Amino acid sequence: MIAYFVMECAIDNNMPTYSGGLGVLAGDTLQSFADLDVPVSCVTMLWKNGFISQKISEDGVQFDGIQDWDPDKYLKPTDIKTKIPLGDDDVFITAWKYIVKGINGYEIPVYFLTTDLEENNAEDRKICDRLYIGNNIMRLKQEIVLGIGGYEILKAMNYDPYIYHINESHSAFLITSLMKNLGDINKLRAQVVFTTHTPISEAFDSYNMQDVVSMLNRYINTDIIDSIYGKEENKLNLSWLAIENAKNVVAVSRKHKYVSQKIFEGYKLKYVTNGIHHFKWASAHHKMLYSKYIKGWEEEPYLLSRVVSIHDNEFIKAHELAKSDLIEMVNSETGVSFTPESFTIGMAKRVTQYKRNNLILHNPDKLIEIAEKTGDIQMVFAGKTHPLDNIGKSIIQSIYDASRYIMSKTKKIRIVFIENFDMQKEILILAGSDLWLNTPTRPLEASGTSGIKASLNGVPSFSVYDGWWLEACNNGVNGWGIGPRPSWEDLTHSSDEEDLADIYDKLKYIILPMFYDSYTDYVKIMKTAVSTIIPYFNSHRMVSEYITDLYLTAMIQRYQENCRIGIYNI
Numbered sequence: 001m002i003a004y005f006v007m008e009c010a011i012d013n014n015m016p017t018y019s020g021g022l023g024v025l026a027g028d029t030l031q032s033f034a035d036l037d038v039p040v041s042c043v044t045m046l047w048k049n050g051f052i053s054q055k056i057s058e059d060g061v062q063f064d065g066i067q068d069w070d071p072d073k074y075l076k077p078t079d080i081k082t083k084i085p086l087g088d089d090d091v092f093i094t095a096w097k098y099i100v101k102g103i104n105g106y107e108i109p110v111y112f113l114t115t116d117l118e119e120n121n122a123e124d125r126k127i128c129d130r131l132y133i134g135n136n137i138m139r140l141k142q143e144i145v146l147g148i149g150g151y152e153i154l155k156a157m158n159y160d161p162y163i164y165h166i167n168e169s170h171s172a173f174l175i176t177s178l179m180k181n182l183g184d185i186n187k188l189r190a191q192v193v194f195t196t197h198t199p200i201s202e203a204f205d206s207y208n209m210q211d212v213v214s215m216l217n218r219y220i221n222t223d224i225i226d227s228i229y230g231k232e233e234n235k236l237n238l239s240w241l242a243i244e245n246a247k248n249v250v251a252v253s254r255k256h257k258y259v260s261q262k263i264f265e266g267y268k269l270k271y272v273t274n275g276i277h278h279f280k281w282a283s284a285h286h287k288m289l290y291s292k293y294i295k296g297w298e299e300e301p302y303l304l305s306r307v308v309s310i311h312d313n314e315f316i317k318a319h320e321l322a323k324s325d326l327i328e329m330v331n332s333e334t335g336v337s338f339t340p341e342s343f344t345i346g347m348a349k350r351v352t353q354y355k356r357n358n359l360i361l362h363n364p365d366k367l368i369e370i371a372e373k374t375g376d377i378q379m380v381f382a383g384k385t386h387p388l389d390n391i392g393k394s395i396i397q398s399i400y401d402a403s404r405y406i407m408s409k410t411k412k413i414r415i416v417f418i419e420n421f422d423m424q425k426e427i428l429i430l431a432g433s434d435l436w437l438n439t440p441t442r443p444l445e446a447s448g449t450s451g452i453k454a455s456l457n458g459v460p461s462f463s464v465y466d467g468w469w470l471e472a473c474n475n476g477v478n479g480w481g482i483g484p485r486p487s488w489e490d491l492t493h494s495s496d497e498e499d500l501a502d503i504y505d506k507l508k509y510i511i512l513p514m515f516y517d518s519y520t521d522y523v524k525i526m527k528t529a530v531s532t533i534i535p536y537f538n539s540h541r542m543v544s545e546y547i548t549d550l551y552l553t554a555m556i557q558r559y560q561e562n563c564r565i566g567i568y569n570i
């Protein structure tokens, strides 16, 4: 069995156990594992109060609250319990179970860990309250619960995984447990896979060694801690812990491999480019369209290459229906009235500095001039920012300010910000837009996935050449690139001015004229987006690569060991 560890996991829109792309990717990955009958168990955390719920005042200030939900409705408690010594306390951990069902009925258990148990003191009961919120010591406890607690919970259930997949370094403490149990660095390494998602080394989780030792000294001999850590003096950095102890280290796109190779100098990385679950992210209208014309696409994302052969009228009809769903949401949630004929740009994702969510609004007068000259523009923004991210908050505020200014100057542009972004809103926005905008600072978008979801619904990406898009983009054929196309080795950062000028130029001279004056050509790009992108950038292909490139050696080894003792499966 493969144990897949992740700090956040987005499975059901009613379970706020995620914050963004990492959790959504985990959910898609598990669905593909289940569809493909891969023996996996997932370990994640039961965030009782979620991440944040978002409300925004009229002048653009984000107010955030907890995300209240009822785990009882979605998860089953289990009687599995373990305890780990954490500092002076013993912390009890239990797991709630969720089953991800595959298309052919195969079941993958997901164990949501929690310390919210009567046996624990009030403070430790709160360890699983909020995702990514709390001080450094709280986060350290959370990561110990995920890594070590998760390892012990699996052991308590008599699982004996041959692969531990550390999906982003939050769970890297499980290496400590493996070391304690195996006592052999080579055996340990052979069982560990680490996927890195963060292209900025300053963002790696790092703790004072003193704090780690005082938390773990009753769990493990401190000599062992020294023997497997010890990169930085007096610090424990989880990404380095993972990279030094994993046989396979993986980046999430080809470009990200080059970026990570620079950070982890001297280590060899592989890459498996991220993908999306093709069935999960299709709008209801596109599901119907594809089921009508492409039999079997539910099981075989590769078949979507045939979308080019669907008649334009039918294809356009599905898009119009998706667009009218979006407009209905916009018109009911905001005071602005969208119209179906108008060119609509979607831009929804976490709000944070490197994503540059407000870049397109940097020169409002230029945008007004473009709309006056070419045709109406509607824009839908959405996304939460972390409560402590002041830059993120100012980005949201600037979107509100620019919208107000622009809409007071012209009737030809309508801009809305949809509050409290989640997966359901994501589908509405990405399938109902005419163009999906993505403007991260290059090369900081490790992969990105929202543009793939848009492409699945026939909505072309207009994106900076970074992450997955650098592999997928054929400019003017299946979408459009923004700014210069860098070489793989070029790690320079993009310039706001250069990218912005290209956004305005392409909108004014290429994209808007094509949409308004030559829609058949536009539809061709929409269809080509589906048929050239989805056959590769899907999570079935991604997990198939995990199996062949990352898991297979350990799988075979386990199989051989089992055969020796008369068990003929893995």
Ligand SMILES: *Cc1c(COP(=O)(O)O)cnc(C)c1O
Residues within 6 Å of the ligand: 019, 020, 021, 024, 348, 349, 350, 421, 422, 423, 426, 438, 447, 448, 449, 450, 451, 453
């Ligand atoms: C897909 C998705 C993301 C990731 O978006 P990127 O633009 O790739 O960063 C974030 N949040 C939600 C809810 C998503 O569905």
